[in-house]
Amino acid sequence: MSILVIAEHDNDELKGATLNTITAAKEIGPDIELLVVGFSCDAVVEKACLIPGISKVLVADKETYKNFLAENIGSLVAEIGSDHSHILASATSNGKNFMPRVAALLDVAQISEIISVLSEDTFERPIYAGNCIATVKSSDSIKVITVRATGFDDCESEGGSAPRENLDQDTNLGISAFVSEELAKSDRPELTSADVVISGGRGMQSGENFRLLEGIADKLGAAIGASRAAVDSGFVPNDMQVGQTGKIVAPNLYIAVGISGAIQHLAGMKDSKVIVAINKDADAPIFQVADYGLVADLFDALPELESKL
C-alpha cells in the first residue's frame, strides 16, 4: 500500500515543509503519492511533479478548497487516504488544523509532530515541550501523522517527472466559510526554513527597537522571530512567535536577544545548530543552551554587532 503525503502550499507556491515531510515518508516506505488540494494551483502542481521519488501527483483543484477550510479538506483527505497505509502532512498551522479530522473520520489515532521514523509503525515525537522524547508505536491500520520539519532534511526538489492525476471530488460540508485574512508580508526568508534566525524578546522594550535586529538580519540574510512576551506586548505580530506553541525552528544559527529562555521558548529553538544569546542578566536560563553567550546590554551590543559584521 502506498503512502499519501499532503502538499503544503498557498495555491501559488509549494512550501518547503513539503520536502521535509516527503523525506519522512521515504523513511517509511518507497511508494509515495503526493496530494495537492487547493484552487488554481497549477504552479504548485508543476513543482510537485518535479520532486523525485513520487509515483503520482493527485490534484484536487476546486474552489471549495481555496482557503483550506479544515472541514472540507479533512473529508477529502480521509476519502482519498482510506486505502493508503500512511497519511502524512507537515505540522504547519494548516496540517494541524485538518489532520486530526482525517484521523477521526478514519477512526485512527493521530501521531503528532514526529521527529524521526524508526520503522513503519514506530516513531519518535517530543512531549512536555521537548523535555522528553517519546518512542511511540501505532497499532492502527492507517497511520495518520504530522511531521515536524526540523526533524527531517529537505528531499530533492528537482529531477523527477511524476504523472498528474486529476480528482473529481468536490466535498463541501457547507458549515464553514472563509471571511478574511491578514497575512504578514516580508521580504525576509521564512522563519521556519531560514538558515539564520534572530529573535527579540521582552528586553527589546518596543516594536520600534526591533529595527536593531533588522540591520543585522539584513547582513546575515536572517529571518526575524520573537518570544511570546514580545508578541503579547504588541511589539510584533503573532506569526513571529517561536516556541512550544508558536513556530519550531532549527536554523544553523539562532541569535536570541533579550530573551530569558523559558521552557516554552526553548522548545521552539533548542535544536538549532549554533545558539547565540545576548542578555544583560548572566543568570538568564537562555545561557544554559547557548553555544556562545554575551552578557551585555542589547542596546550597546546590537549596534556594535551590526557595524562589525
Next chain:
Amino acid sequence: MKVLVPIKRVIDFNVKVRAKSDETGPDLTNVKMAINPFCEIAVEEAIRLKEAGTAQEVIAISIGTNACKEQLRTALALGADRAILVETEIEVEPLGVAKLLKAVVEREQPELIILGKQAIDDDSNQTGQMLASLLSYPQGTFASKIKIEKGKINVTREVDGGLQTVSLDLPAVVTTDLRLNEPRYASLPNIMKAKKKPFDTLTPEELNVDASPRIEILKVSPPPERPTGIIVNSVDELIEKLKNEAKVIS
C-alpha cells in the same frame, strides 16, 4: 446558549519535566498540577460569554482520574455553573477523549464547545478537531478572537502567515490560542461558593464509549544534550567565534 468546556489536568507550565532514569515515562512524582493553560483561557472565554448574556450555562468537563476534581473545582470557582468528571484510570488518548466528549455533547446539546488548542503534556493538538469531525461540526482552531452573531460564530485564527477569520455555523467547536484573553483568578468567596455547585461523575462505560489506547509508548527518553557553551567577552570575540570556530557566518 449552553457552552461546554473540556479541561485537562496537566503539570504546571513552569515545571521542567524529565524522563525517568529507566525511560518508562516522564517523572511526575510530586510535581505541581494545574489546569492546562489553554483550557484556562477556554474557561475564561466561556465565562465572558455568560457575562455578556450570550451564554446561559457553562459546563466544565474533564476526563481522567478522581484527582481531576481539583481542576474542575477551580473551573467552578472561576465561574462555570456545573462540572462533569468522566472518571477513568487509563490514560485516554485524544481520539478517546473526543469520543467521550461527543457522547456528552449528544446528552447536553451545547451550541458551543471551547477547548484548548493543545495540552502542554502530550502536545498533541488534536482533540478539538477530532471532536468537531466526529460531530460533523465546523471548527475554529487557534482562536485569538470570537464573535457570535445570528446563529453563526466568527473566529479569528492564528495561522502561520498571520490571521485568518472564518464564519462557522453553530453548533461549533473552538480551540483557544494564547491571545484570546487573559484568564482571571478565582476569588476566595467564589472558591467557597463553588463547593455547592452541581458536580456529576460518569464513566466511559455509562457513556458506552471504547476509549482504549491505540498507541503504545515504548519509551520516554531525555532529549539529546547540547554541549556546554562558553561566555564570550566582547562582540569582537563573538564574531570571531562564529566565523572561525562555528563557521556559521563568513
